[in-house]
Amino acid sequence: MDVWKLWPRCPREIGFGPQSGELSIHTSDLQLTLIFRMYPEKETYGAWPRSGEIDIALARGNDAASYNNGRDTVSSALHWGTSVDQDQSSRTSGKLTLRRQDLSVGFHTYGIEWSETHLFTWIDDRVYQMTSTGFGPSWGGNMYQRGGFPDMWSNGQL
Numbered sequence: 001m002d003v004w005k006l007w008p009r010c011p012r013e014i015g016f017g018p019q020s021g022e023l024s025i026h027t028s029d030l031q032l033t034l035i036f037r038m039y040p041e042k043e044t045y046g047a048w049p050r051s052g053e054i055d056i057a058l059a060r061g062n063d064a065a066s067y068n069n070g071r072d073t074v075s076s077a078l079h080w081g082t083s084v085d086q087d088q089s090s091r092t093s094g095k096l097t098l099r100r101q102d103l104s105v106g107f108h109t110y111g112i113e114w115s116e117t118h119l120f121t122w123i124d125d126r127v128y129q130m131t132s133t134g135f136g137p138s139w140g141g142n143m144y145q146r147g148g149f150p151d152m153w154s155n156g157q158l
Contacts, residue, residue: 020111034059049087053079056121057110071104073097076121076130080143088147094131
């Protein structure tokens with residue numbers, strides 16, 4: 001996945017490094033979900049998930065005592081793959097549960113930081129990291145090599 005091609009404005013106009021936004025989760029038992037995500041400007045590699053998606057933060061408004069992954073949990077994922085049924089976000093996702101805390105109380109800062117070698121997401125303080133994904137040979141190669149996909153360029157599938 002080429003960050004420069006998918007999100008040309010972010011690295012070029014804003015620059016690599018931390019970016020964040022302050023959001024609030026509203027209390028609800030209706031399975032309402034806060035989703036703070038980024039889609040690429042163009043589908044450079046094809047339809048979702050080929051061109052990727054970054055879920056910076058996903059959080060639910062449900063009571064944590066009654067529901068798994070309620071208001072005390074936030075998650076993040078990098079979606080990528082060759083087709084909808086081959087989305088590899090499970091390889092590049094994570095969640096953070098802050099026990100005895102209710103994320104719907106007040107605003108929280110959700111952020112993303114990326115460089116040419118890594119991407120990670122965080123809440124309130126970079127210490128509370130949700131995901132960390134590296135790029136390049138030391139992390140298993142490019143995303144298609146990491147996913148174990150066949151060489152689609154040589155067999156004419158793409």
